[in-house]
Amino acid sequence: MASLDRRFCIAPMIDCTDRHARYFLRLFSHRMLLFTEMITTAAIEHGDRERLLGFDSSEHPVVLQLGGADPAELAAAARVGEAFGYDEINLNVGCPSDRVQFGAFGACLMREPGRVADCVRAMKDAVALPVTVKHRTGVDEQDSWEELQAFVETQIEAGVDALYLHARKAWLQGLSPKQNREIPPLHYDWAYRLQALYPDTPIILNGGIRSLDECEEHLQHMSGVMLGREPYAHPWMLREVDSRIYGGDPGLPATRREILERYFPYVEALLQQGQPLTRVIKHILGLYHGRPGGKRWRRFLSEQGHRPGAGVPTLEKSLELVKD
Secondary structure: OOOOOOOEEEOOOOOOOOHHHHHHHHOOOOOOEEEEEEEEHHHHHHOOHHHHHOOOHHHOOEEEEEEOOOHHHHHHHHHHHHHHOOOEEEEEEOOOOHHHHHOOOHHHHHHOHHHHHHHHHHHHHHOOOOEEEEEEOOEOOEOOHHHHHHHHHHHHHOOOOEEEEEOOOEOOOOOOHHHHOOOOOOOHHHHHHHHHHOOOOOEEEEOOOOOHHHHHHHOOOOOEEEEOHHHHHOHHHHHHHHHHOOOOOOOOOOOHHHHHHHHHHHHHHHHHOOOOOHHHHHHHOOOOOOOOOHHHHHHHHHHHOOOOOOOHHHHHHHHHHOOO
């Protein structure tokens, strides 16, 4: 099994990193690691698996993130993910949303390191893929360095292949998921310390990172970095990932227009399947952020994209409003 390069990752984001967004983001970098949205074990057991898990081969390398707390259910879902061709299985131990708390998984599991370890073992026994965990530094009053270190050691002993650390704790009551991404203080120093203590376990830093300059600084201390909202909102920043992080960018588009033109065949295929143009528009609206005509371009797509018959010609016409 080839080792995954986790130096630069796009975080799993609900309502953002679906298959259409991942196809679009892949056009900016051949090498970065992409993640699905969190998909629960119950959805995989009872839902439309092709709709939930299907993806285009160009998205590789891509990680399936699972939500759940039952080792047997997670093992079954991991087997399904392996059959679909994912490159890694990741367990969400960081989401603090009310829906996730009601299901007693996500960030709640920070309180149960032994249960998380049981889940890791069950999934590793079930699949040949890497099994990883994305977690916080703590939750509520359980937020000391000693408790974080104990959590990490427990997962390493269970055989976890890598850890993705959102370097701030989560408050399970009183803060929204958005506030939990912004208000609790970041502990990059703890992340650096963990990676130094456990050099054989890749630890990928997530939280508050907004530029490639910051990424390069963190990579002096960590095995990888993970960004979420910033590259989703301003995807052109990803154009330099392969050159700056990986040392080369053969065959990547040189302009925003070329990015969109490479996206057109995918959009056309989607439309032929009966999907509306609105399925992809929200993922591309940040492409011309800060560029002349960018606001007019976004407004045009927002107004025209939902109209009957909207399609690739709509996207082509929108390019008349912007300069590359």
